[in-house]
Amino acid sequence: MDFIRAGSTGCVFATILSRDLDKVGWKRIFNPTELVIPEDAFIVSYIFEGKTKDEVLAWALEQGMYEDITSKKTTGLRYKGKDNVSWVQYFGPDSHVKTRRSPQAEILFCVQLPTKYYHKVGYKGVLHLAHASVSHLKEKALDRVWDMCFRRTKELLGFSPTIEEGAKTTFKHEEL
Secondary structure, eight states: OHHHHTTTTSOHHHHHHTTOHHHHTEEEEESOSSOOOOTTOSEEEEEETTOOHHHHHHHHHHTTOEEEEOSSSEEEEEEEOSSOEEEEEEESTTOSSGGGOOSSEEEEEEOSOOSSOOTTOOOTTEEOGGGOOOTTSOHHHHHHHHHHHHHHHHHHHTSOOOTTTSTTOOEEOSOO
């Protein structure tokens, strides 16, 4: 969590929201053996200590998640919930994206919409991590934070994000 709180992802929303997990319904589960989603969760993190992205991917697929091709060399991991499909993000030391190279392997995703989320996150039928609850944030600050996310991510990457770094992509492969 320190990786996200430090602003290393480039997502200023994530940095702010990670400061008080209870306010946004963000649940963290360490070393899961099965996919169990707490009823009061809006965002879940499954942390896999000492695991690689290949091990995490194998676990996720065994739990019913599936891959969606996002480009010739990339896939997105998906979770089909009750009402929507979630874009699942992988963070870990072996991530292909600099802004997702956290110290330990972890997958994060939104599992349900909160009462109030930021209006510019408009993917119909898709739950994005940015669908987090913003009810405790000031309305006039939201647009500024949204713009800061893009600037900060570009600054950390050294270039504007492409499909490889985008939220809908989870993994990059040599060949599909």
